[in-house]
Amino acid sequence: MIHTEPIWIEDQAFTFVHVELPKTNLLVIYNDFGYIMCGALDVDLLNDKLADRNIVAGRAVGVRNRDELLYAPLQKVTNYAVEKFGWYEGIIGKHALLALTK
Template identity: 50%
Template structure:
């Protein structure tokens, strides 16, 4: 089953996705066309190690050990894509703080 909701963080609207799969659930929070954070099902190394994918400048971060959207927002990001660097998004940053930086990047 797929659940899609809208949440607001610091005045910015984000979409949340929960995808129920056998024995696991994927959690994703995205901001418009900028980027997203996701649970550990996201393979950041795949994005960073592929020249083709690095060229697409995908902005994404991964948190580990989360079991809900709320935990994803509060968890430190274990890994981020290379493209996150230009927004100031680094490993260890809390998920919701990374999302706010994504949102603010459209204001520039």
């Protein structure tokens, strides 16, 4: 099953996507500029093979729902997210998303 819903973080609009898969879940929160995601995200692939796309993304591990994703530290972020929006490993998901709106 796939569930999507709009969410608001300090008056900024984002979309939450929850995909129920066998034995795991896929969680994503995004806007037009970038996204954070559960541990299924391959940041190395984005940095190495897709670097020319300038993808803004970060991965949090061990999260099981929207709130955990919002408040977990990002374990890995893309190089472009660092350059463009000042993300860093350990930034809280909510803070990373809010940086996309400035």
